[in-house]
Amino acid sequence: MAYVVEAHELVKTYRMGEVEVHALNGLNLRIAKGAFVSVMGPSGSGKSTLLNVLGCMDRPSSGTILVDGVELGRAPRKHLPRIRREKLGFVFQQYHLLGHMTALENVMLPLRYTNVGQKEARRRATELLARVGLGDRVHHRPLEMSGGQQQRVAVARALINHPAIILADEPTGNLDSKSGDEIMDLLQALNANGQTIIAVTHDPRVAERTGRTIILRDGCVVDEVIRDQVGV
Numbered sequence: 001m002a003y004v005v006e007a008h009e010l011v012k013t014y015r016m017g018e019v020e021v022h023a024l025n026g027l028n029l030r031i032a033k034g035a036f037v038s039v040m041g042p043s044g045s046g047k048s049t050l051l052n053v054l055g056c057m058d059r060p061s062s063g064t065i066l067v068d069g070v071e072l073g074r075a076p077r078k079h080l081p082r083i084r085r086e087k088l089g090f091v092f093q094q095y096h097l098l099g100h101m102t103a104l105e106n107v108m109l110p111l112r113y114t115n116v117g118q119k120e121a122r123r124r125a126t127e128l129l130a131r132v133g134l135g136d137r138v139h140h141r142p143l144e145m146s147g148g149q150q151q152r153v154a155v156a157r158a159l160i161n162h163p164a165i166i167l168a169d170e171p172t173g174n175l176d177s178k179s180g181d182e183i184m185d186l187l188q189a190l191n192a193n194g195q196t197i198i199a200v201t202h203d204p205r206v207a208e209r210t211g212r213t214i215i216l217r218d219g220c221v222v223d224e225v226i227r228d229q230v231g232v
Contacts, residue, residue, distance in 0.1 A: 003032055003033065004032065004033045004068050004164055004165055004196050005029065005031040005054065005065070005066070005067055005165070006029075007028060007029040007030075007064070007065040007066075008064045009026050009027075009064070010024050010027040010029075010062075010064070011025060011027075011062040011063050011219075012024040012049050012053060012058065012060050012219075022218075023049035024046050024049055024050060024053070024060070024063075024219040024220075025046075025219030026063070026219075027046065027216075027219060029214065029221055031196070032196075033164075034191070034194050035191075035196055035211055036187070036188065036196075036199075036210045036228070037197070037198050037210055037211065037212045037213070037214060038198075038200075038206060038207040038213045038214070039198065039199070039213075040200075040202070040204075040214070040215050041217055042217065044218075045217050045219070046216045046218070047200045047216055048169075048200070050200075051167060051200050053065060053072065054088075054165070054167060054198065055084065056075075056081075056083050056084045059077075060072070067083070067087060067088075067165065068165070070083055081113075085110060085114065085161060087163055088163050088164070089159055089161065089163035089165070089166045089167070090166075090169075091151070091154050091155055091158050091166060093171065093173040094174065095147075095150045095151055095153070097154060097157075098142075099143060101141065102138065102139045103129055103137050103142075103153045103156075104138045106153055107125035107128055107153060107157045107160055108125045110157060110161055121160075125156070125160060128156035128159055128160060131156070132152040132153075132155055132186060133152060133186075134149060134152050134153065137149060137153075147176075147179055148176075148179030148180075148182055148183065151172075151174075151175065151179070151183050152183070152186065155183070155187070159190070164196060165196045165197070165198060166195060167198055168187070168198070168200070169199075170202065170203075171184075171199055171201075172184065172206055180205075180206070207225075211226075211228030213227075
């Protein structure tokens with residue numbers, strides 16, 4: 001089985017004054033290519049730290065973590081932005097769209113830092129907006145769209161560089177139940193087409209729609225629920 005994430009004895013320690021806080025404490029984890037995995041746990045369990053390490057926002061203190069074959073702890077810092085850009089797509093609870101830009105421009109934005117030309121970037125973004133059901137909202141700005149529509153723009157933006165993994169941080173957290181269900185429908189459809197997705201969530205209804213739920217406590221994996229053999 002091909003694994004897109006492999007973590008072994010992963011430790012992340014923060015120093016707060018004279019106190020060391022072990023946000024990740026010898027965490028071991030493997031996630032298969034094509035899996036849809038949710039990560040749950042109480043506050044302080046290490047969910048956000050794990051997401052930050054996976055997303056190249058933070059570096060482990062010790063242990064190893066490989067994302068799509070790249071060992072993040074050994075990658076030079078100057079290479080981390082390129083790894084984020086090429087291998088990862090991000091979906092946030094707050095959407096993080098630029099209000100002065102149209103949906104099309106927001107989706108094209110990650111391609112500014114690549115060798116993809118303007119014409120190709122526009123083509124990709126237009127296709128992705130149609131794919132997420134926003135073909136008629138291409139020229140709308142965020143304030144002209146509902147929360148669910150804004151999150152669809154964010155999903156399209158996350159896909160623009162053909163990432164190995166989509167990292168979703170509370171992707172339905174700011175949405176009403178109907179819009180949240182629609183976003184989960186979209187993520188499940190993307191996963192059915194082979195996209196690997198890792199979602200951090202507090203919502204058991206979201207977790208139940210993923211193939212596997214990993215439960216963290218005190219910086220370690222303490223339990224998991226398997227609903228689909230993909231990702232085991």
